[in-house]
Amino acid sequence: xxxxxxxxxxxxxxxxxxxxxxxxxxxxxxxxxxxxxxxxxxxxxxxxxxxxxxxxxxxxxxxxxxxxxxxxxxxxxxxxxxxxxxxxxxxxxxxxxxxxxxxxxxxxxxxxxxxxxxxxxxxxxxxxxxxxxxxxxxxxxxxxxxxxxxxxxxxxxxxxxxxxxxxxxxxxxxxxxxxxxxxxxxxxxxxxxxxxxxxxxxxxxxxxxxxxxxxxxxxxxxxxxxxxxxxxxxxxxxxxxxxxxxxxxxxxxxxxxxxxxxxxxxxxxxxxxxxxxxxxxxxxxxxxxxxxxxxxxxxxxxxxxxxxxxxxxxxxxxxxxxxxxxxxxxxxxxxxxxxxxxxxx
Amino acid sequence: xxxxxxxxxxxxxxxxxxxxxxxxxxxxxxxxxxxxxxxxxxxxxxxxxxxxxxxxxxxxxxxxxxxxxxxxxxxxxxxxxxxxxxxxxxxxxxxxxxxxxxxxxxxxxxxxxxxxxxxxxxxxxxxxxxxxxxxxxxxxxxxxxxxxxxxxxxxxxxxxxxxxxxxxxxxxxxxxxxxxxxxxxxxxxxxxxxxxxxxxxxxxxxxxxxxxxxxxxxxxxxxxxxxxxxxxxxxxxxxxxxxxxxxxxxxxx
Ligand SMILES: Nc1ncnc2c1ncn2[C@@H]1O[C@H](COP(=O)(O)OP(=O)(O)OP(=O)(O)O)[C@@H](O)[C@H]1O
Ligand SMILES: [Mg+2]
Numbered sequence: 080x081x082x083x084x085x086x087x088x089x090x091x092x093x094x095x096x097x098x099x100x101x102x103x104x105x106x107x108x109x110x111x112x113x114x115x116x117x118x119x120x121x122x123x124x125x126x127x128x129x130x131x132x133x134x135x136x137x138x139x140x141x142x143x144x145x146x147x148x149x150x151x152x153x154x155x156x157x158x159x160x161x162x163x164x165x166x167x168x169x170x171x172x173x174x175x176x177x178x179x180x181x182x183x184x185x186x187x188x189x190x191x192x193x194x195x196x197x198x199x200x201x202x203x204x205x206x207x208x209x210x211x212x213x214x215x216x217x218x219x220x221x222x223x224x225x226x227x228x229x230x231x232x233x234x235x236x237x238x239x240x241x242x243x244x245x246x247x248x249x250x251x252x253x254x255x256x257x258x259x260x261x262x263x264x265x266x267x268x269x270x271x272x273x274x275x276x277x278x279x280x281x282x283x284x285x286x287x288x289x290x291x292x293x294x295x296x297x298x299x300x301x302x303x304x305x306x307x308x309x310x311x312x313x314x315x316x317x318x319x320x321x322x323x324x325x326x327x328x329x330x331x332x333x334x335x336x337x338x339x340x341x342x343x344x345x346x347x348x349x350x351x352x353x354x355x356x357x358x359x360x361x362x363x364x365x366x367x368x369x370x371x372x373x374x375x376x377x378x379x380x381x382x383x384x385x386x387x388x389x390x391x392x393x394x395x396x397x398x399x400x401x402x403x404x405x406x407x408x409x410x411x412x413x414x415x416x417x418x419x420x421x422x423x424x
Numbered sequence: 425x426x427x428x429x430x431x432x433x434x435x436x437x438x439x440x441x442x443x444x445x446x447x448x449x450x451x452x453x454x455x456x457x458x459x460x461x462x463x464x465x466x467x468x469x470x471x472x473x474x475x476x477x478x479x480x481x482x483x484x485x486x487x488x489x490x491x492x493x494x495x496x497x498x499x500x501x502x503x504x505x506x507x508x509x510x511x512x513x514x515x516x517x518x519x520x521x522x523x524x525x526x527x528x529x530x531x532x533x534x535x536x537x538x539x540x541x542x543x544x545x546x547x548x549x550x551x552x553x554x555x556x557x558x559x560x561x562x563x564x565x566x567x568x569x570x571x572x573x574x575x576x577x578x579x580x581x582x583x584x585x586x587x588x589x590x591x592x593x594x595x596x597x598x599x600x601x602x603x604x605x606x607x608x609x610x611x612x613x614x615x616x617x618x619x620x621x622x623x624x625x626x627x628x629x630x631x632x633x634x635x636x637x638x639x640x641x642x643x644x645x646x647x648x649x650x651x652x653x654x655x656x657x658x659x660x661x662x663x664x665x666x667x668x669x670x671x672x673x674x675x676x677x
Contacts, residue, residue: 164502299535299542306525306536313523316485317590318511318540 086271088388094277094346095360096384097284098124098339100377102361103368104291105332110370111308112328113321114229115221118236121358122243123209123336125351128344129247130337131205132256137194141250142208143185149215150177156219177215184208198261202341206334213333214326221329225321240355247351255353258344280342287338288377291331304328360387360402367409379409435462436498438594438625439484444492446476446483453479454649457492461594461625466616468628468636468657470670471646477629478520480646481596484627485517486510497593511540514593518600522583526572530563533571533582537589549589556585559615576603580612588619595619596627601635613639633670637661645670 102120109117126142133140154177161169184207193201220239224231264275295301307314307324315321339357340349347353364380383402391398437460444457454476461467469477483490486505494501497513525533534556538549557564560581566574571582580600587595600616601609609632616626617639630636637643637657645653645666653660660666 299539302528302532302536303539306528309525309527310523312487312519312521313525314536315487315507316511316517316519316523317536317586318508318543319536320506320508 083270084392086268088392089385090271090273090277092385092388093381094280094384095343095387096381097281098343098357099361099364099380099383101284101287101335101339101380102358103364103376103380104288104373105335106358106362106365107368107370107373107376108304109328109332110365112304113217113221113225113232113325115232116229116236116370117329117332118233118240118358119216119243120332120336120361121354121356122240122247123213123333123354124340124343124357125247125349125354126209126212126243127205127337127340128258128349128353129251129256129340129351130208131201131341131344132258132349133251134193134196134201134204135258136256137192139188139193140208141246142205142212143181143188145246145250146208146212146215147178147181147185149212149219150181153177153215153218180211198259205341206337209337209340210330210333213329213331213336217325217329218322222322222325225325244352244355247354251351253351255348255350257346257348258341260345274346276346280346283338283342287335291335300327356399360384363402363406363409366406366413369413435464437462437495438465438497439627440495441484442493444480444483444490444494446479446488446490448479452649454483454490457646457651459644459651461627463593463625464620464623465642466620466626466628466640468630468640468643469646470630470633470636470643470666472669473631474648475646476649477646478598481517481519481598481627481629484596485515487517508540511590512544514591515596516587516590516592516594517596518583518587518598520598520602522579524571524574524579524582524586526570528571529568530571530574530582531567533586534563534589537586541590552589552591556588559588560585577605577608580604580608584612584615592624594625594627596629598629599631600628601630601632609635633666634661637666637671 102124106117106120109115109120130140130142133142154173157173157177158170161167161173184204188204193204196204216239220235221232224235260276261279262275266273266275266278295305303314303317303319304324304327306317307319307321311321314324340354343349360383361380363383365376367379367382368374368376383405386405387398387402390401394401439459439461441457441459444454444459445452446454457480459467469480471477479488482488484494486507486509489504494505496510496515525536528536531553534553535549538546538552542549557567562578563581563585566578571579574582580602584597584600597616600612604612613635616628619626628636628640637660640657642655643657643660644651645660653663653665655663661671
C-alpha cells in the first residue's frame with residue numbers, strides 16, 4: 080500500500096477519532112455522574128451542525144423554538160417547586176435564565192441577519208442555543224426520576240433520542256447540509272496534502288480535552304462533579320446536590336456534542352439523523368473504557384476512527400460492521416477480566 | 425424530668441425534635457423521639473447495636489424521610505427536608521461509613537467540605553483548611569495522598585476535618601472513635617470538647633459510652649428505636665442501668 084494513501088486515511092481516521100473521543104468523554108462523564116446512558120449524545124452533534132448551517136443560510140433555526148419551549152417548561156417546573164418550598168426569592172432568577180435569556184437570544188437573531196455575521200459569532204450563537212438544551216433535558220426528563228434504575232434511565236434516553244430525531248426532521252428537513260469551512264489552508268507534506276480543516280478539528284478537540292481536564296482537576300465545580308461520580312452520599316453531605324451535578328454534566332455533554340458538530344460540519348454532510356451513528360461510535364470508545372476511564376475511552380475512540388477510515392477504503396461495504404464488531408471482543412475481554420460490581424441501590 | 429435544660433439554659437435551641445418516627449418500609453426503626461440541643465452544647469446518644477442511632481442522624485440530616493416535628497435554628501421544617509438546604513444552613517454529618525472521596529487527595533476532600541460555602545460566595549476555605557491542618561497535623565503530612573489509601577485513623581480525621589471545613593452550626597458525629605487506638609480516641613474527644621468554644625452544637629453518637637458521657641453535657645439512651653433514659657451526662661454516668669448496660673464492670677466510681 081502506498082504511503083500517500085496511508086497518510087490520507089490516517090488523517091481521516093484521526094479526525095473522526097478525535098470527534099469520537101470527545102463524545103466518548105461526554106458519555107463517560109454523564110454516566111459516571113448520573114448513571115444515565117446518554118443515547119441522545121449524538122443528537123447534540125447534529126443539532127450543533129444543523130443549527131450553524133441554518134444560521135449560515137440566513138434562516139432562524141428551529142433550535143431556538145425548542146430552547147424557548149423547554150425553557151418555559153423548566154421555568155414552570157422550577158417555579159412550582161419554589162412555590163411549594165416557599166422560596167419565592169428564586170423566581171426572578173428562574174425566569175431570567177429559562178425564559179429571559181432565550182427570548183433575548185431570539186430578539187437578537189430577529190434583529191440581525193445571521194447569515195452576514197462573522198463565523199465565530201455564528202458558532203457562539205449556535206452553542207448558546209444548543210448547550211442550555213442539555214441542562215433543560217436533564218431537568219425535565221431525568222431529574223424527576225434520578226433515583227430510578229439504570230434500565231429505567233436508559234429507556235428514558237431512548238425516548239429522548241427518538242423525540243430529538245423527530246424534532247430534528249421537523250426543524251431542519253430531510254436534506255443534509257454542510258457549513259462553510261473555517262479555513263481553506265492546506266499543508267504539503269511530501270506528496271501528501273494536510274487539510275487545514277483537519278488540523279483544526281484535531282487541535283480544537285485537543286484544546287477542549289485539555290480544558291476539560293483542567294476543569295475536573297483544578298476547579299471546585301469540576302471536583303464536585305468527580306466527587307458525585309465517586310460517592311453520591313458523600314457528595315450530598317457536602318451540599319453538592321444531585322440536581323446540580325446532573326444539570327452540570329448534561330450541560331457539558333451538550334457543549335461537547337454541539338462543539339463536535341460545529342467542528343465536523345464543514346467536512347461531513349450532516350443530516351437530521353446523522354448524530355446517532357456518530358454518537359454510537361463514541362459509545363464504542365466509551366465501552367472500551369468501561370464507561371469509567373477517560374483516557375482509555377479516548378484511546379478507544381481514536382482506534383474506532385482509524386479502523387473506520389481504513390475499513391472504508393479496503394472494505395467499504397462493511398465499514399460499519401467492522402467498527403461495531405469491535406465491540407464484541409472488547410466486551411468479551413472486559414467480562415472475563417473485570418469483577419462484577421453490583422449496581423448501587 | 426428537668427432534662428430540658430442543658431448546661432446553659434439561655435443559649436438558643438439549635439435543634440428541637442418532637443415525636444420523630446422513621447420507618448424502613450413497614451418496619452419502624454424509631455418511635456416517638458424527643459430531643460433537643462442548644463448552642464455550644466455536646467449531646468450524646470448512646471445505645472446498643474441496631475438501636476437506631478445511625479438512623480436517627482440520617483433522618484435528622486434529611487437522608488431518610490421522617491415523620492414528626494423538627495425545628496432547626498428556630499425554623500420549622502416541612503416533611504421533605506432537603507440535605508442541600510440543611511447543609512446550606514450549617515448542619516453537617518460525619519456519617520458512620522465516612523463516605524470519603526477515595527480517589528481524591530486529602531486536600532481535595534477537605535476542599536469539597538467547603539463546597540457549599542464556596543458556592544454561597546464565601547472564599548475563606550484556605551483559612552479553614554489551615555485550621556483543620558492545625559488540629560490534625562497528620563492530614564497535612566498526607567495532603568497529597570488519595571483518601572482511599574489512608575489508614576483507619578487517618579480516615580476518621582479526614583472525615584471530621586472535612587466536616588469542620590464547612591464551619592458547622594450543628595455537627596453530628598456518628599461514632600467518631602470507631603476502630604481507633606486509645607491514644608487517638610483521646611485526641612478526637614479532646615478535639616470535640618474544644619470545638620464547642622466556637623459555639624457549635626454537637627450531637628455525638630457513640631459506642632464508647634464512657635468517653636461520650638465524659639465529654640458531653642447531656643445524654644440520651646436509645647434502645648430498640650425509643651429513648652429509654654435521658655439526663656445530664658454526669659447523672660447518667662451514675663445511673664445503675666447505664667452502668668450495667670453501657671459502662672460495664674470496668675467502671676468504678
Ligand atoms: N436500609 C435499611 N433497611 C432496613 N432496615 C434497616 C436499614 N438500615 C438500618 N436498618 C435497621 O434499622 C435498625 C437500626 O439501625 P441503625 O443503623 O440505625 O442502628 P445503630 O444504632 O446505628 O447500630 P450500630 O451501633 O450497630 O451502628 C437496625 O435493626 C437495622 O437493621
Ligand atoms: Mg450506627
